[in-house]
Amino acid sequence: MIRIPQVRVVDEEGAQLGIMPTARALEMAQERGLDLVEVAPMAQPPVARFLDFGQYKYELTKREKENKRRQRSVTFKEVRLSPKIGTGDFETKVHRAIEFLEEGDRIKVTVRFRGRELTHPELGRNLIAKFVERVGEHGVAERAPLLEGKSMHITMASTHKPKSHEVVRGPAERQPAVGTNGAEAPAAEVAEPAEAVEAAEQPATEEKSEPPAPRPASTAATPAAATGE
Secondary structure, eight states: OOOOSEEEEEOTTSOEEEEEEHHHHHHHHHHTTOEEEEEETTSSSOEEEEEOHHHHHHHHHHHHHHHHHHOOOOOEEEEEEOTTOOHHHHHHHHHHHHHHHHTTOEEEEEEEOOGGGGGOHHHHHHHHHHHHHHTTTTEEESSOOEEETTEEEEEEEESSOOOOOOOOOOGGGOOOOBOTTSSBOOOOOOOOOHHHHHHHHSOOOOOOOOOOOOOOOOTTTSOOOOOOO
């Protein structure tokens, strides 16, 4: 319920009707079979519009669902290295990290030390610096390498936008449209799949049945042939 004494009114076609008392605006909306909905409460005076409130809420909910469907959460991927990693394995890790960054994900590059390798942390720093340089076109380091226990790691953020995966809604997921009087409109007839239509258009093929095999003559039922003797 709108408790403001007067509002700026916009009709269902988007035309400005000016500022008027809220009671008068509500009366005009009811005469048109619509609702008076406050669409800009922070304006001075607030803006109200003639529309079907049920349809309005349905459109808002549908828009929110579409926005959530288009969004993609950024995941955190980890790439593990070792101070004695070979050139081939290092290149493989680089290419894998580039794939993650191109998808818009963040990555954590970790160097694990074993035994006496922990006494040479500069090996880990140099390896991480080399790794960051190789993937520098796709991501940026968020901070300096940090040594924790037997591992040194760094986090990198992607310079690419997260890829959105739009999901196509099937007929079963579509919600029925809301009519102007607030009731649900009758659902539209669902189109038959193309395969079913093609199958219906094609005449049914008659199954060719093989002719029955000739039955052997029974000696008991056949009269004996007369002899010329």
